[in-house]
Amino acid sequence: MQIQRDVMTYDFVVVGAGPAGLAFAIRLKQLAPEKTVCILEKGSQVGAHILSGCVMDPIAMDRLLPDWRKHPPAICVPAAKDEFVLLTKTGRVRLPTPPQMHNRGNFIVSLGSLCAWLATQAEGLGVDVFPGFSAAVPLIEGGKVIGVRCGDMGLQKDGTPGPNFAAGADIHAGVTVLAEGCRGSVSKRLIKEFQLDRDCSPQTYGIGLKELWRVPAGRVQPGLIQHSIGWPLDTKTYGGSFLYHLDQDRVYVGFVAGLDYEDPEFKPFEAFQQFKNHPSVKALLEGGEIQAAGARTIVEGGIQSLPKLEMPGAILIGDAAGTLNVPKIKGVHLAMRSGMLAAKHLTESGTSAGFDARWRTSPCAKELRKVRNIRPGFRWGMWVGLVNAAIETATFGLLPWTLKNHADWSNLKKKGRIENHVDYVERTLPPRDRLASVYFAATSHDEHQPAHLKVSDTNICATKCAEEFDNPCTRFCPANVYEMVEDAGKKRLQINAANCVHCKACDIKDPYEIITWTTPEGGSGPNYQNL
């Protein structure tokens, strides 16, 4: 059947209404109001799929919208005090806060609310923002990206059009701006198609889990920023926690674990829940209630994993490329600045060519180059990592080497090869399990649509993977999407795609690279609020 598609033409199409894409569109309209630009956002509204810590360095906001402090977004608490601690199972040791992690002058924000706020600014400048429309695939013609095709709506389980079928439109644009964030599905295809990662290390990632709590009055100290390392992770696994104190007795609690972990039995969700039950954290949360929860992967590769940022007809900005500063635990300012630089470049030159070189000579690249060896040093464990970080910091990143990264999935050791280090406590705080947690993400997918998680060979699951890795997908997924179930005496993989919170961990960590995350029907997925 020939599907009739609407075609819409813009000067620029942006994929993803996150900080990078919105900053791009706003700056573009400031520089060249006559240019047309639209933003596609797969979430049901702007911010619905955005989850971040988030302590923001305001440098980019100050430059993009100098008046922003007069009408700040909904959640915006000035940073007051930093604490950096090492946790043991029952204890807590205060460490000096690393210089990159000082937050004077920064703000604790909800990145979702900030993006919703930015989207209003963008619309005011004449940007067409389309929430609920996903960019499903890139459109390539004659070796050049000419736009994107939006996902079809109303497909049935078998992939055929249902009674309410609406074909996704084709958006043609002079330049396509990929601002999908970490492990974007269109970006991934284009990085492969144009071999943009040919000369760099593989990208590496972490998985972040986060909850918003309202706790009994008097416990929260607005502006307090607490980070921890150590328990419940063993020293070989990279990661740590955050507690960001907001106003109105609210607190963000979260945990990030490097996806380069080796133990196939490791459960990031459980590590997070364990952290919450540490005596020092439990005292803060007990008696409170969860208001929202979710999970999202973050890029950790640094500048040595950054692909080429341009290809004919398209560019990568923000975490779709991987501009996050890991030691600083901040990416918003760099994502926005890459978007603003892209807007400047495209208004001046009108073409994607030259953007990569331009970014690499920018202050953002300098910021990343300086800290490039810190995260990879943790490959040898927490203690070596900390010493290496101190040396790298003291020498301003001037040491003549650059440590390489390895793909996260390749670090997974076969089952039984790892001594089990877990030293966990009995948990009492909610949520009980991942399903109870997904409830707080308010995720929804029409169950009639085809599963958007594609596993190319499910035979591997019950055989090779079960033997070698004990099906790690059933553990690394924070939303319990993957389950091995018994069917007539045989095990098979069951995909509960409707639970998916679009974190992309499966696309990254599956050891056989057989899971591909694709976009479901536009508007599906989590409905994060204030995260």
Added chain:
Amino acid sequence: MKILVGMKRVVDFNVRIQVKKDGSGVELAGVKLGLNPFDEIALEEALRIREKGMQAEVIALSIGPADVQQQLRTALAMGADRAVLVETADAVQPLMAARILLEMAKRENADLVILGKQAIDDDCNQTGQMLAALWDRPQATFASAVELKDKTLKVTREVDAGLEVIEVDLPAVVTTDLRLNTPRFVKMPDIMKAKSKPLATVKLAELNVAAAPALEAVSYAAPVPRKGGHKVESVQALVKELHDRGVLS
């Protein structure tokens, strides 16, 4: 003919409702708002009547603060010909809504008013019935099928005992049940077209409608969480436990 469709903005159905700390209402800060799903069904039905070849004008009407325009734009993108917002910052109770709708139905000379059977925020299920009474016109509530023949409307109603088929003369009020239809997806070019469709705003004070808050909300509270169950060892233990709790005597 003119079809007037009521579109209420409510807290989106995906949102986990949270009661304000002081119990004075439901938390709305930073909460996603959208069209009441039953009203989307109402609009879809109006569009289908028009698409069946009837000479019909579909008017989407909402009551609320100025930014409800955003939701009315969605209604226009779905296919409404024009939209009217009756602007008020105050909460509107069913009787008030019915009076406003009556005024607008008269102004517009509407032949048919289609409303959702209820809004998913207050679940009142009253406005349609009140409007029919005030207007002194027939009502066909809980519609799961609608067929228009000249000046009569054959409506299949979902009632407790099954389905009931009635015929009403126009003008009339229809309220929609879930099975009436599945609303269409909004298409991107239609969102662009909707930006230039007419959207009029009328201040509530300009309408000849008496404000009459008939209901007073005393307090709001979340349902008491269900206590977890536990397993008992034997039938005897179960019987004993039921006795102890006064379930069995």
